[in-house]
Amino acid sequence: MILVKLGGSVITDKGKLRSFRKLTCERLAKELWRARDSLTIVHGAGSFGHIRAKEHGLHKGFKRKSQLGHVAAVQRDVRELNLKVLEALIDSGIRAVSIPPAAAATFRGGAVASFNPDAFRNMTQLGLSPVSFGDVVPDEAMGFSICSGDLMMEALAKEFEPELVVFCADVDGVFDRDPKRARSARLIPDFGRPSLKLLGRSDAQHADVTGSIRGKLERMLAIAQHCEKCMIVNGNVPGRLERAISGKEVISTVVLPG
């Protein structure tokens, strides 16, 4: 099985509320279809989730009643995005079916408390491609919390031990500095646990509701232990995703188990 995350920063314009990058998503869907059809896909929420979730502190769990309308709105918005992604995938020939995180998992304290892989397994065995996504979920300790697409990626990787895990980002991979700010930033082609110390200063101020780059990398290091290869590629460059999942040489960061 190949497990792919379509990052929210690739399939949406992260700075503009609910703005879908349709052409990019359609191209990525075609790349996925051309390369292989035994796929499990997870997508992020981008501007369909992060903006409103941050504004109303939804990642901190239930604090006040006035948050609830926003919980409902974010749930609706990420489902709207999920439908758009499904449409692009199905139009490209992928037999995509949606599995929201709360249909397969329970959550406690912002982490997965239990994971039932049956829906994913059954759909895959039939020849369908399950599609999950970052979402607002019921949380046994916090009332509700945010389940990132990365959290689902980790649960799926642990359960299914895929041969390949690909994270589709809006940069070429992991850099020693923020490549959007520093032109001298260098790509780290192979990223292991010791590479964490190569990263620039804390990026806490750029963290979104699902955490900092460092936190995301910690999760990828954990995922790398459950697959043969885990890599990050730039989804904005045509052909990179297709090359990655076809096993061809491609500009990327390979995350080493650590």
Ligand code: IPE
């Ligand atoms: C975020 O999921 C979920 C919500 C904010 C509801 P992700 O953390 O996986 O989304 P991206 O990929 O960063 O946009």
